[in-house]
Amino acid sequence: MRETFLPTITELNAFCACVRTGATTRAAEELNLTQGAVSRSLATLEERLGVRLFHxxxxxxxxxxxxxxxxxDADRLLRELREAATSVMAFGGRGDVIRLAVLPSFGTAWLLPRLPRFRERQPQVTIDILSRLDPVDFETDPFDAALQRKNMRPADxxxxxxxxERLIVVAAPELVTAPLSDEDxxxxxxxxxxxxxxxxxxxFRESDVDPRPVLRGDRFEHFGMVIAAAVSGLGVALVPEAVAEDELNRGRLVRASERTLTVGSPYALIYPERSAENPVFAAFLDWLKEESTAQRAG
Incomplete structure (x- = not known):
């Protein structure tokens, strides 16, 4: 059965423009069409759907x-179509695109400053990066890989x-002038x-500190926001050293404790088997491993 009830893009554009402007004449001006063309699109759309869309x-x-x-739904469909079109346009002018989901704070602090070195090596590759706090489902999500903590890896x-992920305690120098004890x-x-x-x-697990006040305080969605709050002097932050490195080097944060805390799950590049078979992605993975090795050596 032919699905003749499905609207065309022209009809959806005409409908949404009429919603915005309240008249076919003004919708026609917005779309650079004639008033008759917009009216016909509306009439055809109402006939397809079998309902009156306007009084x-x-x-x-x-x-x-x-x-x-x-x-x-019409607004959403047109918006998603525009986003899909502009996304695929990233392929234009370059040979390959690598789509990455990244934890926003780690991606900003660790990956982005290093990307120019990859661009020098592979100038034909476009990197398409989106922030992602949740694990990626490579069966349904349009990503080639995810730069996240290893415990977020799907089973396959x-x-x-x-x-x-080595955590350190940092604060603005106006708040803390020297490393403190856990009690302080x-x-x-x-x-x-x-x-x-x-x-x-x-x-504080090994410290004799009341746990109740430990859980109180201003709350932020990701480490980048926590660090910005610490720089502003709002309090003390417990953050990955790799994420805080830039602000420490600039002197906007200082170490508030000499201790560190290493958690069990490192940051990793997580990827499906289909990406492993892509030579461009393999080059990106090799480059990331080199960067990782260089950081450990440094």
């Missing part, structure tokens, strides 16, 4: 109940270890990472 009230178009229900994916740290505002709320409990 004509004093030369204005007013959405019907069916039109209001349809508007949400590969993982190449890159950086151990516990008296300061402790900035919380929302997706990993037990980090401070892990830090």
């Amino acid at each position: 004509r009230v004093r030369q204005r178009l007013v959405l019907s109940d069916a039109g209001r229900a349809f508007q949400r 994916a590969h993982a190449a270890d890159l950086v151990d 740290l516990s008296r300061l505002p402790l900035l919380q990472q929302a997706t990993r709320p037990r980090l401070w409990l892990d830090w």
